[in-house]
Amino acid sequence: MTTTEPRITVGVDGSAGSAAAVAWAADIASRRHLQLKIVHGLQIAGLYYGGGMSGIGATTLFEAVQAEGERAIADARALAASVDKDLVIVTELPNDSPVPMLIDESRHARLLVVGRTGTGGFADMLLGGTAASVVGHAHCPVAVVRGRPENTAAPETGPVVVGVDGSPNSEQAIAVAFEEASLRGVPLVAVHAWNDITYEDTRGTARIRTQPETLEEGEQRLLTERLSGWQEKYPDVEIRRQLVRDRPRNVLLGASETAQLVVVGCRGRGGFTGMLLGSTSQALVHHASCPVLVVRPEPVK
Missing domain, CATH: 3.40.50.620 (HUPs)
Structure with missing residues (x-):
């Protein structure tokens, strides 16, 4: 227990x-x-x-x-x-x-x-x-x-960054990220990275989804919905939204260079699927330029 x-x-x-x-x-x-x-x-x-x-x-x-x-x-x-x-x-x-x-x-x-x-x-x-x-x-x-490449100590300046993907675990990461940003008195950068290129598992060939504008509108709506209500709960936190058509690992690693903390959920959907077993998690754990906080799923009661 x-x-x-x-x-x-x-x-x-x-x-x-x-x-x-x-x-x-x-x-x-x-x-x-x-x-x-x-x-x-x-x-x-x-x-x-x-x-x-x-x-x-x-x-x-x-x-x-x-x-x-x-x-x-x-x-x-x-x-x-x-x-x-x-x-x-x-x-x-x-x-x-x-x-x-x-x-x-x-x-x-x-x-x-x-x-x-x-x-x-x-x-x-x-x-x-x-x-x-x-x-x-x-x-x-x-x-x-983790610290910057030239320093072991964790950075004390910069915003808190949170990876948003729409999963329940992402919701928990958002909650933790808002609390951390409020405690530190810094802005919160909400990052939603998406990619309109997927790969066929059996053939290994790329295929491009159609209607990227429609997809981007949907991703923007998802990010807005996930952040809805948090500004009212944390009126002291400045929110900066970042919607990027790229792989999550690339965006989060880049964001870590100027952040003081990156917060992510343990598992997600889309780009964050299986992140703790694949390249995104490995990249963050081994190469992030600031501390990485991985939020676990809430225990089932």
């Missing part, structure tokens, strides 16, 4: 990317008056497996790995406290692998935060399919904290 606690959880490993994630998570927790939980997976079992270690050697290894984990936790706590000295911080150092540990932690958090790179227990965490496993199976929204 999933029980959401009033807290934000961040996974740490002592790397620069991890530090950026901690600072970002601490700021969000402070803004929302939530508890911050800092976790680090020791992954001792993975170190022992197949190594034939026992006795003094195993004990020495365990002590070294635990000491490294304790340092990572201590450094993260100090960094978080420097963001807000009144922030309530708790820590945990379980003997678990990072991915299952973080997925389990997501059962009890409002938001799960991870950095863009990792070492030690979180080695290669955001490379290959591991990031998709965390983002794809978490039970709460997940933020992957």
Whole structure:
């Protein structure tokens, strides 16, 4: 059973990317008056497996790995406290692998935060399919904290950008994006990217849909409908609509270069279909120039 606690959880490993994630998570927790939980997976079992270690050697290894984990936790706590000295911080150092540990932690958090790179227990965490496993199976929204190409720290300027595709999960992303823009006091850029070229799965040949003007009118109507009512709920948020005939990954990656946060739904239709298993998600997780917040579907009650 999933029980959401009033807290934000961040996974740490002592790397620069991890530090950026901690600072970002601490700021969000402070803004929302939530508890911050800092976790680090020791992954001792993975170190022992197949190594034939026992006795003094195993004990020495365990002590070294635990000491490294304790340092990572201590450094993260100090960094978080420097963001807000009144922030309530708790820590945990379980003997678990990072991915299952973080997925389990997501059962009890409002938001799960991870950095863009990792070492030690979180080695290669955001490379290959591991990031998709965390983002794809978490039970709460997940933020992957990324900075500009020249800087690990998350950017503090720019608008919040939200990907809109008309799906129920997109609706949840819009809600989160409006709240984030309001909390930060910045404009919200609502992006709806569409493409009038589709591909035949069996033949791999392109075909162009007819009447593009009619299609564009429909896409414009969809974007307007999805944003309807939100301006009344958040009158302080300036809305900028962006309708683009292009692939979502191209548009969102471009928008991330000047944004401070990109918000997307976990799954969608059209260009966002299967985004956490395909090229769009991989592109955002690996190449976005700002944090990416992936909103999970609401649990069925």
